[in-house]
Amino acid sequence: MKRTILIAEDEEKMRRILEVNLQDQYHVLLAKDGAEALEQFKENEINLLLTDLRMPGKDGLSLLHDVKRLRPEVPVILITAYGTIESAISAMKEGATDYLLKPIKMEEVERVIQRALLQADLLDENRKLKEEIKSFYGIDTLISKHPKMIEIMGMIQQIADSKATVLIEGESGTGKELVARAIHFNSQRGGFPFIVVNSSAIPRELLESELFGYEKGAFTGAMRRKIGSFELAHRGTLFLDEIGEMPKELQVKVLRAMEGYRFMRVGGTEEIDVDVRFITATHRDLKEAVEAGEFREDLYYRLHVISIKLPPLRERKEDIPLLVSHFIEKHKREVKDRPLEISEKALTVLINYGWPGNVRELENCILRAMLLARSSRIETEDLPEEVRGEGGRETFVVPKTNEELRRVKWQLKRRVEEEVEEAFLKEALKRNRGNITKAALDVGMDRRQFQNLIRKHRVVVKDFKGEASSHS
Incomplete structure (x- = not known):
């Protein structure tokens, strides 16, 4: 055209x-x-x-x-x-x-x-x-309907264009970097660099030169000038992840650079001015670290201008179904011809599990299940053993009244009945290699009764074709 x-x-x-x-x-x-x-x-x-x-x-x-x-x-x-x-x-x-x-x-x-x-x-x-990039790292990428997370999303929009330092606190795997990126890419700095430095991943003797860079000849092996992260982040955002692990002797230099927006390269003699927005994150309680003498108090207050505390996944279990759907959709391209849904029973197991690794662990769990699933949907047996072990245990609120007691007993009885019924159905189909007529005759049911059970438990019959049980 x-x-x-x-x-x-x-x-x-x-x-x-x-x-x-x-x-x-x-x-x-x-x-x-x-x-x-x-x-x-x-x-x-x-x-x-x-x-x-x-x-x-x-x-x-x-x-x-x-x-x-x-x-x-x-x-x-x-x-x-x-x-x-x-x-x-x-x-x-x-x-x-x-x-x-x-x-x-x-x-x-x-x-x-x-x-x-x-x-x-x-x-x-x-x-x-x-x-x-903005849509990929935007606020919409924070999948949640939990009140605390919705409050955080609103806060991100409010603070995005501010230059104020942000401290993101939360357990490992809760999505601290995702929140940092959402702040950056929803701000006027979104078209400029987002530089990440993980204080716990870089040896302490190299961290200073990683942050500030160095001049040629500053030390043995410094054959040429290196530009540090502070300088690379000019006009953009510097994300200092796991800042609680930063060596205390380096904290004073970082504080000085953050307060004056200027620093010197290792071995340098001239100060360099930068325009940088600082976002930091930690899984530690920095206030406790200050009290224990492991973290500088003045740096703590410099970081604590705006604080965001991310709740662990175990405290927002209502988000697990949303996250599971999101991760299945996210990974379906890289895992072709794999399941695009999850059984209610497997989802219940995921909801009951404690998720010590939080959202990161859940995503890895779903990707693994998609790769190893033995049928067209993710079943309980496709989940990791530790998830099945803890998540498979039934949980319920201890009843306080006789009416609640009757309701809980009825719910548990119904769950057990459904589990036994589903196992009975699958075993019959295994024995008869997925032949519905033979399976119905084998268990003493008419074909229509047996098909009603298949529909009730949403069993995929083709998964049992050619598969015979060892009990036959």
């Missing part, structure tokens, strides 16, 4: 020359002055504007201002005489993409147009990529 170019030129002969030479490659629209060009621009999807700088009435500079106000992404190329070159350079500072000097050569016109359209394509691709 041809791109549309709008040409604004008051000389009819020049308009015609440009149209004839460009119409094979582009859809060309013509305007004799700036006012007509602006009307054309408003009424059509223009990909590039080629305009003379000097025109009666509305000139090229005025047209440039209007076009950039309406659609700033559209490239504008100015045509100018040598005597007005300063005006063209001034126009470029105000948003023009390029300029051509009269008398123009068509080879040069075509080359400048191609270059401007390519640049516009790259900028558009970059913008779309940023939007895609």
Whole structure:
């Protein structure tokens, strides 16, 4: 499909020359002055504007201002005489993409147009990529209906554009980095770097140079200058994960850099200024660490401007069904021809499990189950042994009244009956290799009765085809 170019030129002969030479490659629209060009621009999807700088009435500079106000992404190329070159350079500072000097050569016109359209394509691709990244790490990625998490989502929107330091607290696997990324990518800094430094993953003797960088010759082996994370995060966000594990002797240097937004590379003599937003995270109770003398009190208060405490998964079990569906959807592309649903019994086991590794452990569990599932849906037996062991134990609230006691007993009785019924059904199908008629005769039921049981327990009969029980 041809791109549309709008040409604004008051000389009819020049308009015609440009149209004839460009119409094979582009859809060309013509305007004799700036006012007509602006009307054309408003009424059509223009990909590039080629305009003379000097025109009666509305000139090229005025047209440039209007076009950039309406659609700033559209490239504008100015045509100018040598005597007005300063005006063209001034126009470029105000948003023009390029300029051509009269008398123009068509080879040069075509080359400048191609270059401007390519640049516009790259900028558009970059913008779309940023939007895609923002949607991937946006607030919508925090899957939850728990009141505390909904409150946190609202807080993220409130604080995103602030430069205030954020401390995210929570157990391992609760999604601290996900929250940090949501803050960054929903802020005005979202188009700039998000740099992660995990204090517990880097040897203490290397952490300072990782954060601040070093100059050539700063120590044995420093063969060239290294740019540190503080500098790499300029105009963006520096996420200091597990800051509670940072050596105390380094904490004072980090505090000084965070307070002044300036630092020196290891072995350097000049201070470097940076514009950085700091987000930190820890699984430790930093207040206890301060009291134990393991963490600096002044740094603690510098970090604690805005605090977000993420609840562990065991405290928001209502989110487990949502998260399970999300992870199945997330991994279905990489795990083709695998189950896209989970049985109610397996889901109950997941809800009953304590999840010491939180959301991260749940995601790994679902991915494993999808890979190892023996049927078209995830069943209890596809879950890890430790999950089945703890999650498989029935849990209930201890009754306080006789009415509650009767209800709990009835619920437990019903669960046991359904489990026995399902096991009975599956065993019959195994013995008879998935043949419903034979299985029904084998257990002394008519075929319709047996099919009703299959529908009730949503058993997939084809999973038993060709499979015979060892008890037969």
